[in-house]
Amino acid sequence: MDARLIIDRDRCAGTGVCLPIASRHLQLADSAARAVDGTTIGIEQARAAAACCPNEAITVCEQPPAVFRVDAPIVTLGPSGTDAQAEAYKHSGQVRLVDSFPDAMRAAAENPGLRALVAAGYLALDAEVCMADSWVDQHFTYTGVLQLERCWESPTKPMCMAVRRDIGRSIATVATHPATRVFAARYAPGARQVSVQAKPLAAQAAAHAEVDACIASVDIAARYPQLEIRAEFAPTMVWLLYVKVGRDG
Numbered sequence: 082m083d084a085r086l087i088i089d090r091d092r093c094a095g096t097g098v099c100l101p102i103a104s105r106h107l108q109l110a111d112s113a114a115r116a117v118d119g120t121t122i123g124i125e126q127a128r129a130a131a132a133c134c135p136n137e138a139i140t141v142c143e144q145p146p147a148v149f150r151v152d153a154p155i156v157t158l159g160p161s162g163t164d165a166q167a168e169a170y171k172h173s174g175q176v177r178l179v180d181s182f183p184d185a186m187r188a189a190a191e192n193p194g195l196r197a198l199v200a201a202g203y204l205a206l207d208a209e210v211c212m213a214d215s216w217v218d219q220h221f222t223y224t225g226v227l228q229l230e231r232c233w234e235s236p237t238k239p240m241c242m243a244v245r246r247d248i249g250r251s252i253a254t255v256a257t258h259p260a261t262r263v264f265a266a267r268y269a270p271g272a273r274q275v276s277v278q279a280k281p282l283a284a285q286a287a288a289h290a291e292v293d294a295c296i297a298s299v300d301i302a303a304r305y306p307q308l309e310i311r312a313e314f315a316p317t318m319v320w321l322l323y324v325k326v327g328r329d330g
């Protein structure tokens with residue numbers, strides 16, 4: 082099994098002790114270790130690197146192989162770079178991206194050849210930060226039209242709090258998808274939260290100086306040199322796959 086290392090940059094002292102053990106996966110940047118995008122290492126090597134860290138700054142994120150494939154296109158939330166897109170590609174070679182999970186459900190309802198991939202924790206907020214929509218609403222909306230084909234838990238892409246490099250320790254605003262508000266509160270306590278439709282848009286908002294910080298996937302935040310990754314973490318998500326009722330009938 083492959084693994085990826087998550088570095089807690091608040092704990093990492095930049096000693097470099099871990100680098101020889103995971104030289105193809107880790108590098109020093111801004112006086113702290115960080116994983117090189119798109120790389121993984123073997124699980125035993127990953128555990129050895131984590132064990133050697135004197136500051137307990139390394140978490141091993143195991144990346145199990147996809148457990149099933151579907152012989153159909155999957156439609157899910159974009160833009161490119163979302164966890165939904167990454168999860169969909171684990172299970173199908175054909176992925177279509179739309180602007181929202183409701184749009185994905187609608188597409189699957191109208192096309193028996195599509196599967197809709199939706200996060201069970203999906204939640205949409207309006208401008209007053211009141212709940213405007215959720216997976217529960219969508220599930221009930223399509224009763225008798227779509228049926229749940231599969232439900233499973235899967236690690237997200239490694240996530241982070243990234244901060245503009247021109248911002249000091251005080252963070253006034255943080256962009257976050259509604260589902261990651263808890264991480265925004267944990268890593269940027271007291272900051273005003275600005276909701277976005279998808280995590281790539283949070284990174285974009287911070288990079289364009291619309292906010293001070295964001296909760297984003299590590300690979301997306303790393304595309305913006307104006308952002309500094311200050312904390313990494315790796316939660317899991319629960320995913321649902323819907324198919325049109327009577328598709329085979």
Ligand code: SF4
Binds near residue numbers: 099100133134
């Ligand atoms: S992760 Fe640990 S061992 Fe690696 S550089 Fe940071 S403090 Fe040193």
